[in-house]
Amino acid sequence: MKSVRQQRLEERRKKAEEQRLEKERIAKEINDAKAKLQSKKQKVKKKQETKNRLRRKINMRVKREDIKNDPHLYELKKKEERERYHRRKQEGKIKTRGEMSRRELKVIRCRVKESTRRYRRKKLVQQSTELQDNPDDEFGAEILENVPLTTRAETLRLRGRKKKSASRTAAHKKVKKVQEENAALKRALWRSQKRLTNARKKIPLSPKSQINKEMRGKKINPVVKGKLILGEVLKRQVTESFSVKGNKIKGAAYKIFRGSLLKKYKLKGASGLSPKMLKKYSEKNMCPFQNSRARRQHSINKKADVEKFFCSDDNSIECADKRAVKICFGKNRVTKRKRYLKGRMSDLYLSYIQSDEKPVSYSTFCKFKPFYVVMKDLKERDTCLCTKCENMELLMQSLWQAGISPVSTNLSLLRSLCCSPRTDDCLQRKCNKCKTNEVAFRPCENENVEVNLSKWETLPEMKIDSKTGVQKETKRNFRRVKKVSIQALKKIYPEELEIFLDHSFKETHQTRILRNKRENLTSGEMYIWMDYSENYSCKFSREVQNHFYAGSRDNVSLHTGVLYLEGQKHSFCTASESTRKDPPATIAHLIPIFEKFLKPGVTKLHFQSDSPSTQYRNKVMFFLTTQYIPMLYPQITSIVYNYTEAGHGKGAPDGVGAMAKTTLDNAVQSGLDMESFKSAVELLKSKSKTVYIEEVDPKKMTEIDKMVPSDLKPFNGTFSVHQFTWTKEYSNKLHMNNVSCYNCTAGSSCIHYKLKYSPWVLFEQAGESDENTPTASPSPPKRKRKSKVASFCNGDWVAVKYGAHWYPGFVQKVNPQNLLVDFLVKHQRKNDLFLWPSKPDVQTVLKQDVMYKLTEQPRAVDRTLFKVPEHDFISSLML
Numbered sequence: 001m002k003s004v005r006q007q008r009l010e011e012r013r014k015k016a017e018e019q020r021l022e023k024e025r026i027a028k029e030i031n032d033a034k035a036k037l038q039s040k041k042q043k044v045k046k047k048q049e050t051k052n053r054l055r056r057k058i059n060m061r062v063k064r065e066d067i068k069n070d071p072h073l074y075e076l077k078k079k080e081e082r083e084r085y086h087r088r089k090q091e092g093k094i095k096t097r098g099e100m101s102r103r104e105l106k107v108i109r110c111r112v113k114e115s116t117r118r119y120r121r122k123k124l125v126q127q128s129t130e131l132q133d134n135p136d137d138e139f140g141a142e143i144l145e146n147v148p149l150t151t152r153a154e155t156l157r158l159r160g161r162k163k164k165s166a167s168r169t170a171a172h173k174k175v176k177k178v179q180e181e182n183a184a185l186k187r188a189l190w191r192s193q194k195r196l197t198n199a200r201k202k203i204p205l206s207p208k209s210q211i212n213k214e215m216r217g218k219k220i221n222p223v224v225k226g227k228l229i230l231g232e233v234l235k236r237q238v239t240e241s242f243s244v245k246g247n248k249i250k251g252a253a254y255k256i257f258r259g260s261l262l263k264k265y266k267l268k269g270a271s272g273l274s275p276k277m278l279k280k281y282s283e284k285n286m287c288p289f290q291n292s293r294a295r296r297q298h299s300i301n302k303k304a305d306v307e308k309f310f311c312s313d314d315n316s317i318e319c320a321d322k323r324a325v326k327i328c329f330g331k332n333r334v335t336k337r338k339r340y341l342k343g344r345m346s347d348l349y350l351s352y353i354q355s356d357e358k359p360v361s362y363s364t365f366c367k368f369k370p371f372y373v374v375m376k377d378l379k380e381r382d383t384c385l386c387t388k389c390e391n392m393e394l395l396m397q398s399l400w401q402a403g404i405s406p407v408s409t410n411l412s413l414l415r416s417l418c419c420s421p422r423t424d425d426c427l428q429r430k431c432n433k434c435k436t437n438e439v440a441f442r443p444c445e446n447e448n449v450e451v452n453l454s455k456w457e458t459l460p461e462m463k464i465d466s467k468t469g470v471q472k473e474t475k476r477n478f479r480r481v482k483k484v485s486i487q488a489l490k491k492i493y494p495e496e497l498e499i500f501l502d503h504s505f506k507e508t509h510q511t512r513i514l515r516n517k518r519e520n521l522t523s524g525e526m527y528i529w530m531d532y533s534e535n536y537s538c539k540f541s542r543e544v545q546n547h548f549y550a551g552s553r554d555n556v557s558l559h560t561g562v563l564y565l566e567g568q569k570h571s572f573c574t575a576s577e578s579t580r581k582d583p584p585a586t587i588a589h590l591i592p593i594f595e596k597f598l599k600p601g602v603t604k605l606h607f608q609s610d611s612p613s614t615q616y617r618n619k620v621m622f623f624l625t626t627q628y629i630p631m632l633y634p635q636i637t638s639i640v641y642n643y644t645e646a647g648h649g650k651g652a653p654d655g656v657g658a659m660a661k662t663t664l665d666n667a668v669q670s671g672l673d674m675e676s677f678k679s680a681v682e683l684l685k686s687k688s689k690t691v692y693i694e695e696v697d698p699k700k701m702t703e704i705d706k707m708v709p710s711d712l713k714p715f716n717g718t719f720s721v722h723q724f725t726w727t728k729e730y731s732n733k734l735h736m737n738n739v740s741c742y743n744c745t746a747g748s749s750c751i752h753y754k755l756k757y758s759p760w761v762l763f764e765q766a767g768e769s770d771e772n773t774p775t776a777s778p779s780p781p782k783r784k785r786k787s788k789v790a791s792f793c794n795g796d797w798v799a800v801k802y803g804a805h806w807y808p809g810f811v812q813k814v815n816p817q818n819l820l821v822d823f824l825v826k827h828q829r830k831n832d833l834f835l836w837p838s839k840p841d842v843q844t845v846l847k848q849d850v851m852y853k854l855t856e857q858p859r860a861v862d863r864t865l866f867k868v869p870e871h872d873f874i875s876s877l878m879l
Helices: 004-069 071-091 102-133 140-146 152-201 207-214 222-242 247-257 275-280 283-289 293-310 345-354 362-367 387-401 410-417 486-519 583-597 619-632 652-669 677-687 698-705 871-877
Strands: 316-318 325-328 334-337 339-341 450-464 471-485 525-537 555-565 568-576 604-609 638-643 691-696 723-727 733-737 797-802 805-814 818-823 833-835 841-846 850-853 865-867
Touching: 004 071, 207 222, 293 345, 293 362, 345 362, 345 410, 387 410, 387 450, 387 486, 410 486, 450 486, 471 486, 486 525, 486 638, 525 583, 525 652, 555 583, 555 652, 555 677, 568 583, 568 652, 568 677, 583 619, 583 691, 583 698, 619 638, 619 723, 652 677, 652 691, 677 691, 691 698, 797 818, 805 841, 805 871, 850 871
Parallel strands: 525 604, 568 691, 604 638
Antiparallel strands: 316 339, 325 334, 450 471, 525 555, 555 568, 638 723, 723 733, 797 805, 797 850, 805 818, 818 841, 833 865
16 A cells, blocks of 8 residues: 555656656657758758759750840850860860770760761751652752661661650540549539538529529520520629629629619619618719729829919919918828919910810819919908009900900910910010911990090199198009090000010019029029018017007018029028118128128129119119129129019018018917017027028118218119129129020120110229229229310211220210210221121210210221221220
8 A cells, every 4th residue: 555655756757757758749849840841941942943943944045046046146156165165175174085085085976976866867857847848849859869768776766666656645545535534523523512502501593593493384485584584694793793892893883773764664673782772872972983093193193283383483473471371181281381373263274275284174173273372362462463464454354345355364465475385585576476466356336435444553642731731742553544445445555565565574584584593503603582571560479559559669670582502592581670671771681691601612693682773773782782792702703683573573582581470470479579679580590490590780781871972873774674794804884684694794795685875884993094904992983083075066976985995986966965876896807997787886975985086087998897097096095
């Protein structure tokens, strides 16, 4: 009898043994699994290597076949093989017959015999095949006679091969027959099993079985029976189509029930579909599911094209108002700055389809319009419109309302007169294709009928001061409406059209040329686009009523812009307590920008601004830009200043100003106080990460005021200037152009758009210095003492100095201060001879600028050349 302790020990031993065996079993299973996995990996690897080897073999075979088919490659390959053979032979890898042993020679001979035998047999088979295919070939008999007879052993071998092939063919046929019988038995077995399964699961009968069951015991025409089966099949097919997940297939299935016949004969219920499903997949609800992926992608591409068209500066303009933002609420919240359309949607659509873009329907065009491109609201009405454009628009509306003009807007007018797209020649009426285009006015029976014509005008108005009673003359700008006959409208139209086309030419030309220049700057150029923003009024988050009145608010003057370098863009905003916006203030605002961004290698400056005469386009700005800035920065050798057309100067600087004022207003809304200029500037510097903010001291403006000469003469034609150029070589001369031109060299007269009185001399050089000596003095220039001016009369001949040369001219007209002179030009090779130019060179010359009055008129050397008798004396005056 074992004790309890012994029993427990035995149980522990058994349990330990069982655990050991279990661990061994698990370890064995793991090892087997690892071995199996390793074996499987090896098999897969071996299989992959076999596939790769076979693939390489096939590729090499195809490559060799391609080389054989190409004679050139085949010759190169044979040449390569020959070189390889000779190289291996020289290395001793290939033995010659003299170096081989007798056994090796015997093996080689057997191998050659076998390969020769195979080659001849192959050729024999090819020849016999060709003879069988062409039995009437006259050359076949001769070839057959020359074919050598096979040996006895060869004949027996071929006969045995034929018997073997015949027995193999018979075996294949027998195997194929057995396989077909097995397949038939399998089909019969599957059919029986399927019937048994259907009987157990109660699966519905097939359409044919269903019709047979319903028509059992009835005589029915086979044609009618076929139609019944077809109806049952269609019914089940529709039900099956509605059971799939794809909405596209469901929509296609619903098209069967879209007609009126099923509804007329009340057979929609017989389809087996519930009314709820029919309503769910109706024509209205299925429309979103009918576009395939390709159509959706095509729609996305069209949408991108339409959005690009709307966002172009030719069709919409970005709003500079600080509150002009649009927010798109949805899955992805998007904030965009508003853009205002430049015309009606119908007119823009006509422009779109006439361009090279992909055409879309008008409804799609409106649907794809970006959410932030909107028509202006009444609160957002235009208050900075161009006077010329608006007056032309009002004139065209009057003509259209009178029923004689087919166009009513400026955009449609330009579309009817100019090519698409419009060019500078089209707007100047120089294009050979469209210069004869005119608006076809409709005939009018009574041209004396009066219509309303509105026009913006600036007229003087007399006002009486209520306190002093003094009458003062003021100028007031308002829209005047008057009655005009249709005949008078037609007379006004050509004059206004000429003004409008010239204005449109300048606007489009400046936009295109300046944009192209900004995008193609070189390493030594800097481009500054600038504009004054509306003054910002400092404010508190909470104010008393009296703070609104009596000038309690501090104003901040903001000068904004964008600076362009080669491959770089920098936005800037300078602020000042002084609200001055005259040329000295502008230069003071620009100095911090130069200190920050002007690099040592930059020698050419380009400016762009709008053209108000009190800010940018005046004689003081001309002087300070070309004399004061080069004095501060001697590295500047060339300056080009560009003005946009009046009323069309909005752009990137306005967006910078809107950003600055929006930042300040947002701070006030959040509870901060913008009580002073200092607090506003500090906040802008802390919040604006991408815009350079700098403070301008008003004392600097006062210092610059002292540098402006008091007797600076104006340029005759300042309002026509859209570009002036300056170079350090001729520092006292400015070349004025009607529009911007970068084809001509800066500092020289433009042959395309030069103004009448260009070049303009800012001041006379002190002393008798040479014309080529560069000077750039910002102080008031010293002038020569005025000598006695000679008396002139019509018909006199004079000599006038231009640059480093002098030219003779004929006085056509004498004015009190100047002369109208028709000049001769120098011969290209003979400097002492002159000739009349192909186009008359008539210039206005001040009397004090006349160098010498000729005592004799030029003498004719031949039919075209003239010589001045006093040539040597006048040339000595140039020294």
